[in-house]
Amino acid sequence: MKKLQLSKDSVTGFLLLFATLAALIWANSPWADSYKHFWETELMIEVGSFKLSESLHHWVNDGLMALFFFHVGLEIKAELVGGELNTFRKSILPVAAAFGGMFVPVLIYLLVNIGADTANGWGIPMATDIAFAVVLLAAFKNRVPAGLIVFLTALAVVDDLGSILVIAIFYSSGTDLMVLSVGLIGFLVLLIGNKAGIRKSWFYIVIGVAGLWYFFLKSGVHATIAGVLIALAVPARTRINGKVFAKGAQKILDDFSQTCESGTKLLTHQQTDLLEDLRHEVLDAETPLQHWDRVLEPVVNFIVLPLFALANAGFALSGESFEVLMAPVGIGIFLALWVGKPLGVFASTYLLVKLKVAELPKGANWTQLWGVAALAGIGFTVSLFISELAFKKEAIVEGSKLSILLASVIASVTGIFLLSRLPKRE
Numbered sequence: 001m002k003k004l005q006l007s008k009d010s011v012t013g014f015l016l017l018f019a020t021l022a023a024l025i026w027a028n029s030p031w032a033d034s035y036k037h038f039w040e041t042e043l044m045i046e047v048g049s050f051k052l053s054e055s056l057h058h059w060v061n062d063g064l065m066a067l068f069f070f071h072v073g074l075e076i077k078a079e080l081v082g083g084e085l086n087t088f089r090k091s092i093l094p095v096a097a098a099f100g101g102m103f104v105p106v107l108i109y110l111l112v113n114i115g116a117d118t119a120n121g122w123g124i125p126m127a128t129d130i131a132f133a134v135v136l137l138a139a140f141k142n143r144v145p146a147g148l149i150v151f152l153t154a155l156a157v158v159d160d161l162g163s164i165l166v167i168a169i170f171y172s173s174g175t176d177l178m179v180l181s182v183g184l185i186g187f188l189v190l191l192i193g194n195k196a197g198i199r200k201s202w203f204y205i206v207i208g209v210a211g212l213w214y215f216f217l218k219s220g221v222h223a224t225i226a227g228v229l230i231a232l233a234v235p236a237r238t239r240i241n242g243k244v245f246a247k248g249a250q251k252i253l254d255d256f257s258q259t260c261e262s263g264t265k266l267l268t269h270q271q272t273d274l275l276e277d278l279r280h281e282v283l284d285a286e287t288p289l290q291h292w293d294r295v296l297e298p299v300v301n302f303i304v305l306p307l308f309a310l311a312n313a314g315f316a317l318s319g320e321s322f323e324v325l326m327a328p329v330g331i332g333i334f335l336a337l338w339v340g341k342p343l344g345v346f347a348s349t350y351l352l353v354k355l356k357v358a359e360l361p362k363g364a365n366w367t368q369l370w371g372v373a374a375l376a377g378i379g380f381t382v383s384l385f386i387s388e389l390a391f392k393k394e395a396i397v398e399g400s401k402l403s404i405l406l407a408s409v410i411a412s413v414t415g416i417f418l419l420s421r422l423p424k425r426e
Helices: 002-027 032-039 056-082 088-112 119-126 130-138 146-170 177-195 201-219 224-233 242-259 269-285 288-312 319-325 328-354 366-375 381-390 394-420
Strands: 042-047 050-055
Touching: 002 032, 002 130, 002 288, 032 056, 050 056, 056 146, 056 224, 056 288, 056 381, 088 119, 088 146, 088 328, 119 146, 119 328, 119 381, 119 394, 130 146, 130 366, 130 394, 146 224, 146 366, 146 381, 177 201, 177 224, 201 224, 201 288, 242 269, 288 381, 319 328, 319 394, 328 366, 328 394, 366 394, 381 394
Parallel strands: none
Antiparallel strands: 042 050
């Protein structure tokens, strides 16, 4: 299963890289105008008197990215309920590393941009791109213990949570409290539904989209936050326990076995009924949270993220963007990701271990941690997303994206260099 997961991460990383290169080539080709015009195309949903019209770019950033953050929310809740963040002892190290990896980059960025009108971009270097970072680290799994891969994954999850809070509090503007309160009522309805034992997907989809996402979109609070809140309301408990499921499933399989006849090509009505009963048993034994996480993972990894990269990574490599790269905003992002992120992750981890508050993952050493910390400086999806929210001037947005990409490439090379020098584990 772990090998399969790493394979999926590798495909996701490849698709993100391909979409990014495709966007950059398209935006700097003779057909550059078509890139901008395509994503500015209006797409309208109309049902009776209801109309919602947004550009394709906004549908990706406000709609598809809400789905991405919904999936992130599911992963955060799963880690809090039964994963690497469900106890103080297990969570303290990646949580502290994540906080250090957010605080130091923000500090570096603000120091470089003191007094500048680009100081608002401080949230850009906060998050680690889990897809790229885990893919690169997995390539050195024969040189680092599995615990460090889990550590980096948990760190990135906490990073995402911090970024979500920053987007909600600092990058949402002109909030209409009346409209927002309607969305929060929708969230309350979902929580009540969860408490009442409602597990049907349609309930969370309808209330989530119509009650939360739409009203958050119209309130001024970024619509992606609705995705996280919906995820937090999804039930994380099974209807039946493992023993009950095993007993019920075995009886169904025994009954199915007795109905099998050699030479038949089609199932009988009795067999299809038994398979339907088994499907219900499986759904009752699986939490809705894990079900949706499993269903959405390929959709988010293979469709949503590549589309986001294609829609947001395309910018003109012009003189203006290179000027921004050498300005405080560009330098701040670059130093925050390449230097600040690894420094914050390593220093926080070192401090907690030396204070005997936590321990390094089993089999890990400080040299290995330096390589992992370097990979934490890969900022992509969330960093690009926040750059769109932080700045209004197109030249600054494009320059900040160039800095994000450059810093991420250098962080990748640094991490690969450090990890490649490690001895192979026996």
